Amino acid sequence: MVTKQPKSAPSVRANTGQLVQPLDQWHRPFRDLRISLTDKCNFRCTYCMPREVFGADYQFMPQRELLTLEEIERVAIQCVALGVRKIRLTGGEPLLRKNIEQLISRLALLRTPEGEPVELALTTNGTLLASKAKVLKEAGLHRVTVSLDALEDVRFTHLSDSNVTVQTVLQGIDEAAAVGLAPVKVNMVVRKGLNDDQILPMARYFRHSGHILRFIEYMDVGSSNNWNWDEVITGQEIVGRIGAEFALEQVDAHYRGEVAARWRYKDGGGEIGVITSVSQPFCGDCTRIRLSPEGQLYLCLFASQGYDLRAMIRGGSTDSQLAAYIHGVWSNRRDRYSEQRGTEQVARPKIEMSYIGG
Ligand code: SAM
Ligand code: SF4
Ligand code: SF4
Numbered sequence: 001m002v003t004k005q006p007k008s009a010p011s012v013r014a015n016t017g018q019l020v021q022p023l024d025q026w027h028r029p030f031r032d033l034r035i036s037l038t039d040k041c042n043f044r045c046t047y048c049m050p051r052e053v054f055g056a057d058y059q060f061m062p063q064r065e066l067l068t069l070e071e072i073e074r075v076a077i078q079c080v081a082l083g084v085r086k087i088r089l090t091g092g093e094p095l096l097r098k099n100i101e102q103l104i105s106r107l108a109l110l111r112t113p114e115g116e117p118v119e120l121a122l123t124t125n126g127t128l129l130a131s132k133a134k135v136l137k138e139a140g141l142h143r144v145t146v147s148l149d150a151l152e153d154v155r156f157t158h159l160s161d162s163n164v165t166v167q168t169v170l171q172g173i174d175e176a177a178a179v180g181l182a183p184v185k186v187n188m189v190v191r192k193g194l195n196d197d198q199i200l201p202m203a204r205y206f207r208h209s210g211h212i213l214r215f216i217e218y219m220d221v222g223s224s225n226n227w228n229w230d231e232v233i234t235g236q237e238i239v240g241r242i243g244a245e246f247a248l249e250q251v252d253a254h255y256r257g258e259v260a261a262r263w264r265y266k267d268g269g270g271e272i273g274v275i276t277s278v279s280q281p282f283c284g285d286c287t288r289i290r291l292s293p294e295g296q297l298y299l300c301l302f303a304s305q306g307y308d309l310r311a312m313i314r315g316g317s318t319d320s321q322l323a324a325y326i327h328g329v330w331s332n333r334r335d336r337y338s339e340q341r342g343t344e345q346v347a348r349p350k351i352e353m354s355y356i357g358g
Contacts, residue, residue, distance in 0.1 A: 033288075037091050039092045104141050177210060206270070232278050295309045
């Protein structure tokens with residue numbers, strides 16, 4: 001990848017004129033950038049990319065529509081100058097994106113205006129992780145989150161609508177930890193009647209493993225999964241079920257805006273997280289902005305429309321124009337979908353999770 005960017009991100013003033021780090025209309029700071037690298041995936045999880053919608057004739061984005069790695073880096077530099085401290089690569093399945101390690105090695109060079117490295121993380125379904133973990137770590141990745149919704153093969157292949165074995169994903173998790181991408185976080189989306197019987201087997205398996213298991217309430221993202229409330233198992237119920245077998249105590253959040261509520265096993269078996277986006281929304285602390293594969297900037301995960309950065313980039317906008325635009329988008333932000341769920345204000349089309357990446 002050829003790039004003329006300097007080794008460290010320029011300071012806010014150097015690169016964005018007089019712009020200061022923005023706060024939105026609810027005084028939320030601009031902190032996390034999630035970059036979706038592709039809308040493609042080698043799984044067809046029933047809650048995310050159901051095969052009836054994402055079948056053999058589904059038209060994924062052509063390569064030319066995607067932001068190039070250089071264009072992604074350029075957006076990331078502006079976001080870091082404006083306050084972003086954490087970048088997460090996601091998708092679709094981000095490990096399907098060619099040369100992802102080259103992008104990581106460029107992002108690893110970014111520095112905040114205070115001179116600190118930016119935290120770099122990746123969310124993956126884990127299928128390609130065993131073979132790629134080492135190269136990702138060497139490129140400068142700090143942490144990895146692996147999605148795994150069941151421990152039983154039959155259940156797992158049904159949920160992911162693939163023929164990948166659980167063992168393949170577990171090997172990916174172990175390899176990631178072995179190369180130093182630890183602690184690995186393991187995300188399990190819980191859907192009543194489909195995999196809630198896997199909550200305890202998963203908890204037992206990951207206790208004392210050094211990996212952090214996190215349970216995610218099933219969300220109404222997108223329009224293709226026909227979500228309904230009856231399929232949600234709340235975080236409280238999940239903690240109750242695990243707590244009935246292993247004594248748990250709550251742990252303080254690491255920082256403002258941490259989405260997972262943390263619990264630890266009293267016997268020292270490690271910790272779990274619970275992400276209660278549906279039952280106890282945390283929009284007041286939402287510090288995330290999202291970049292889609294073809295360069296649309298989205299705020300809320302449940303947004304209907306984005307802001308076209310690719311048109312600006314390919315239309316010749318300067319870095320300061322780009323930064324001023326992103327600053328304006330964040331400053332005007334007012335969304336808080338999960339707190340308004342079910343009200344008329346939010347009854348409208350939403351982007352798909354497989355496109356924006358969570
Ligand atoms: N393919 C990668 C993976 O599965 O980890 C990254 C993209 S995936 C869209 C990011 C995360 O979103 C995964 O952990 C997935 O389980 C979660 N997810 C997808 N649809 C969801 C839904 N309806 N509710 C809650 N989480 C969901
Ligand atoms: Fe693919 Fe991840 Fe969506 Fe599953 S959750 S279909 S692995 S993008
Ligand atoms: Fe943030 Fe939107 Fe999720 Fe609320 S619903 S936490 S505003 S992404």
